[in-house]
Amino acid sequence: MDKEQVKDMLEILTGAVGVSGDEREPAEITAGYLEPYVTRLHRDSFGNVIGFKEGTGGPGAPSLLVAAHIDEIGAMVSRLEKGFVRFSAVGGLDPRTLLGQAVEIHGRRRCRGVIGATPPHLLTEKERKKELRIEDLFIDLGMDPEGVEAQIRVGDYISLVRPLLTMAGGNIASGKALDNRAGVVAMIVCAAELVDIRHFCRIYFVGTAQEEVGVRGAIVASYGLSPDLAVAIDVTHGLSPGVAEEDGFGLGEGPVVGVGPNFHPRLVERVRTVAREYCLPYQVEPVPGPASTDSRAIQVSREGIPGILLSIPLRYMHSTVETLNLDDVLLTGRLLAGFARSIDTDLVEGLTCI
């Protein structure tokens, strides 16, 4: 796969709406992209989309779970107020990024709306300095109260609207839901790479649901599939002014390998070896606490599932201008493919040797 294909997939996937709890659109698109590379595809009752590919080792070979969440942050209608719509966050929505934002409410029909702000002329000095809270914001659908009540009810999903923008001659993409559609694309790149690479292990490619509200899809998927090893693919913070050097990673400098208690040291060592072998650049991120990714759920599923985390550096996380370098997506997929290829029975059995 090349950068152009990555961009096209990102454009379509970020254009899809998949706020946590209703991931049907991105699930369907992800399934479509995975289809040529897998032998079985299904969605579980929770909303996870699961593609399976047998390896050269057959049914007895170790199994690898690749998890990339397909959901995105958004909101839900919490109250109708004289034709305006109050809302509740689904996932870590940042009120600072919402002013001036276009949205869509998925009511009886899709309605376009905006989140406006009180004009600066009408604000007092004190009000201007006040911290912005979600409960202060509302959506304007431009309809009269009767129209709103006919279309919209409490619990309807709200998604953010932002078409993908490419910059810097097509190397950089910016938009909404790149957290974690970029991870999903890296997973698809990996699946595509593995057409020409023989791999011993069996692989489950899983687009997980409801990560943004508490890594929930990964909890049930890892229990259901019971793999031997796991890789979560997600995004991490990219460097920009205001982000400390130790908290951010360079765009275009390759995938970021997580290091810390959620990740198995031997598997971390293995993925670093693979990167060196294939001459792929990578960065290292210490994750001392519980990882805020699917990794933390998968690790403690059933009797324990050792795993690693690969992250794609991304600026302005949880905004609608999440920004990343397309090379990083491609490189993450390739590193993952190399890691999958390297998995054999010795590696898995070695993990439990005293």
Add this chain to the structure above:
Amino acid sequence: MENLLKLLTEAFGPSGEESEVAALIEQKIRGAVDHLYTDKLGNLVAVRQGPSPRIVISAHMDEIGVIITHIDDQGFARLAPVGGVLPHQLVGQRVRLKQGRVGVVYHEKIKNLKELDWPRLYLDLGAEKQVEEIRIGDLAVLEQPFVNAGGRFLAKAMDNRAGCAVLIEALRRLPREIPQELCFVFSVQEEVGLRGARTAAYHLKPDFGLAVDVTRVGDTPKAPLMAVALGKGAAIKVKDSSVITHPIVRQLMIDTAEQHNIPYQLEILERGGTDAGVIHLSREGVPTGALSIPCRYVHTPSEMVDPADLKAAVELLKKLCTSNWPV
């Protein structure tokens, strides 16, 4: 319903010591179910046998309370919360130990109310010294009688004896033939982290889950924005901190309420969770919903519910028990 609710709310059942409540519930439903047992953690499980699918319907029977952490030479006890109790709710409030002894909570001398925190609170049980019948680790519940206040019900532990009462009433009115297997779980330790429902759901391996619990409202002076109000019907949960209701279950609940003209409201609870939070993540995932009873002043000594909402909740639960759940 009123008598049942009085009986249940006045019982002693802080998280971890729910057996008194379990015994009361057992009396009320024995004979109406095929199997009745208490599991290892103390959950009371009542099964109405039927064909597949199997639905777990859970209401927690524990309540918030306090635990004695220290007793000094003068007999004053120090306390820690069991569940989400705020220290200022307890000042001047009577609490009761399991063996029946009642005392009052008060605070040390403080300069302003901001200093009011657990280390500054103590429990005076009328003892002048350390006595044998009061020990570290004893649990206490709020001491507050059930009251009919102008037609609405006020009591401690309405969260979630109201839910228990709804399960009991629905259970007793079920027809002889039901189209699926129903496992009613009166769960323990919800208030300290949804613990009982987690293990019960793991054991029962249900196809669907439903939690019945109280929810907050937005209909009091300057309340936080919330679309749920007392007296406007049973609440069908869409989202809280612990769960996003499975679309299939949510739609079934809405359709059932509309079909039978049962008043309902859609609920989004900004902070808080229910047993649904752990049931839906059990094993490979269990499509789960939650039926809520609107309640004012949740986690205070006087929680208020409206009998019309209870009636709607019983009616909706009963209809859900006999509806065809889409497998």
